[in-house]
Amino acid sequence: MMTSGELLPLAVFFSSLIPGVLIFLMPESATRTRTTLNILGAVVKLVLIFILLAGVRAGDEFGVSFAVLEGLELAFKADALGLLFITLSAVLWLLTTLYAIGYLEHSAFRRRFFGFFSLCVTSTMGIAMAANLFTFFVFYELLTLSTFPLVVHRGTQAAMRGGRIYLAYTLTGGTVLLTGIVLVQNLLGHTDFAHGGVLGAFDDSRSTYLKAIFFLLIAGVGVKAAIVPLHGWLPQAMVAPAPVSALLHAVAVVKAGAFGIVRIVYEIYGVEFAQSLGLLTPLAIAASITILWGSLRALSQDDLKRRLAFSTVSQVSYIVLGVALFGPIGTIGGVVHLVHQGLMKITLFFCAGNYAETLGIHKVSEMDGAGRRMPVTTLAFSIAALGMMGAPFTAGAVSKAWLSDGAVAANMGWVVWVLWGSSLLNAGYFLPILWRTWFRCNRSGWHAEHIPVAGWRETALLLLIPPIVTATATIAAGIYANSDLSPLAWARLIASREYVTKIVR
């Protein structure tokens, strides 16, 4: 008989798997049942996660494992770090599902879309709850496979091209990652994650070998985290429909990569051992280059979604940077940005989708006067964009403050300059958009308007609610950062479990 400590993680996992499978079995026309099932699954998942959160906070352990082969286990655990990612994904899954229902109304292949969508979320749960690298890899690859049909959802030649590039990058990355994982398995006989790392026991004679494995592992997950020069797939994958870009390319896929880096540094190598091998500084440099390069490329993009994609490239590496700053303060900054970046970026993608669906706007140069036509959407967009720049009272400000304090604490003062430079570049590509939408007039009218104004609703209600919620959350996470329920508080809990030393700030 299984205990509740074993059943709960499985229940979280199945709460999206079962709806996914049922959706595949239902006919295309069963829209209502499908919608109900989707929302039911998302809500049940949130309730389960709430129970888990309370348990983990109190110090309970949740985990379960199954033997695949002798000595090889599919193992799950719900720990503080995993739950951060799970909670983020589950909350945003609910919102994105609502958004997608509105977005895809009357379009074809909705069964396929929502089926694979649920499988993606299931894979994300597996990634977050993986208790060893083997399990992590299983779901990491499953995520690649289940996102492919979503990327090519539109069925055009351009979509196929985006899909092919996506696969070429991610499957090659997966192969490199697998190589690293098997090397770890070969070295240790297992690949379990543990606080403080599992490779620390080896002496200096193996250090070159361990560095090589680190390189393979990080390069493998770095593809999904879109670290320069492995980021080429992300702008191409923007051919996908807006809800897919929103959840998968701002949250699930890129975060799976970033989350993998966190796990590898903290729970395979151990942050203190990684520091002693001299691995953190190169990682910080790679992250810094990515932050600056992504922002630079974003400046010159006229396509709104591509601009956001390059912005994602830049922002996800804040997480990597935080991980690479030795010391708990940097860790907190990086880990909390996992949540903050998700909230802000999904808001931006929701809004981009709204502009495209409502007014037919895809390019920055077409956005003149959009703020008057769609004030609510534009307000949400503005909040998220300001957050990205690190404006006060937003989630972004909290991340940046902790990251720069962490840099100082780790004696890496140059990182502060990288952060300032990035903020400047962010302003360089976001402020022109805000200027155009709010202060310029639209002279030619909206030629491609699909959805008319109805009272205060500038677009369909289901397209409007999700960005309002996430924009509000962006501000709340900034203002109430010091409350016990904020992402920051949870990040501190995680850092306190990864470091032996006490956190002072």
Next chain:
Amino acid sequence: MVEPVTFVVWLIVLPLAWAVAAFVTGERIGAWLGVVGSAIQTFLVVWMVATWDVAVPVIHRVGGWGAPLGIDLAVDGLALAMLLLTQVVSLPLTIYARSYFSEDASKSRHFWPLAGFLIAGLNALFVSADVFNIYVTLEIVGLSAVSLVAIGGGRAQISAALRYLFATLIGSGAYLLGVALIYGAFGSVSLATLIPLVGSNPPQAFALAGLLMLFGLMLKTALFPFHYWLPPAHGGAAAPVSALLSALVVKASFYLTLRLWTELFASIADDIAWIPALLGAGAILWGSWRAIQAIRIKMLIAYSTVAQLGYLFLVFPLLPGQDAIRATVMQACAHGAAKAAMFAAAGVLIKATGQDTMAGLAGMTGRLPLTLFAFGLAGMTLMGLPPSSGFLAKWQLIEAGMARDLWIIPVVALAGGLLTAVYIFRILSFAFLLSPSSVKIATVPRVQEWTAFALAAGSVLLGLRGVELMALLPGQVP
């Protein structure tokens, strides 16, 4: 109480019985007999596996007559794994074939008797305990397989069957010559008698015999560069036949190669161990390359078989380690189920679209989602992506290679996975394209879609639970 392991005789007699009955009663009843017979065989083999005891190697003397007068059947874990694979794959395929051939009586009249002989031959081959009986079973399997290719009756099919016939006859001829040499040198054909007799310093005739027999078997397994006969035969036959051939028949001669290599020819095997591995690597590269270029769906799948067979031979430098055998048996099972699923799915797609081209697949994810899903799952197994049995095979192969510091083997296996992804996603991309206009597609019975799906799902689910299968091949984990 009858020992379950003695059911092995029934695994040979039953398919023979339904083959003959199908010949007599005609195709309608014959098809039902085939399905029911396969179901019973599957039940028996599962029972055998469940009650199997590692500690007791079983030799069954048929009719109570021992060797050298009677026929001995030897059942060990390896043989049991292959028996299991054969029954578990052929049961869904018989269900599939019953529906597939239902509108074309002229073909199914020949299909059921030949399929019965084929399965009986396979089952007998896995448990044969002497090299001469192995020859007999090889001929039964080879000839029924050739005839199955020819039942289509088309020009291309007859010519493919003839090519296949020559290959299989040369293969068994070389094998028989080897058997004669061994009998001349040692005066016995029984494996159990021969193995202790050979010793560490065998005569030259024995080495020659070994080379001949292994060559013959590799030709029959279509190992690169002896694969020339396979693509036209597997790509040209009717879908259920292609599935049986690609999933099971080539595995039979591979099984013999593996068995003779590790048992009878162990003394000469070390010197030539890199030859099959190199040919295997060549097969992976060449087969994948041709699959990537293929225009017809079934040709692509057939070349994929050429490539996937290469993986089976990669382990030879790692033999006789039990971990290497486990890896290759997992690969054989993974490929068996996945390839059967893939040919079955291709059969559905070809019937629906009326053409065997990839361009004809546009829009099929919307029209035949279940079949495309089956195709995708089978592709996942072939690519060796988790969580599939193909991944477990790859994982075990890489581990076994690393345990001996032979890095090249993992590298080839990993690179092969990426090449596989190229051709699998080539097909899937076509299917995801929007169809240009409202193309008419023929309706295909759902049972065909579901059997293809069941095989594909099986190949993936085995990847979540490989413990029981691998327990048939016990040994220390290195």
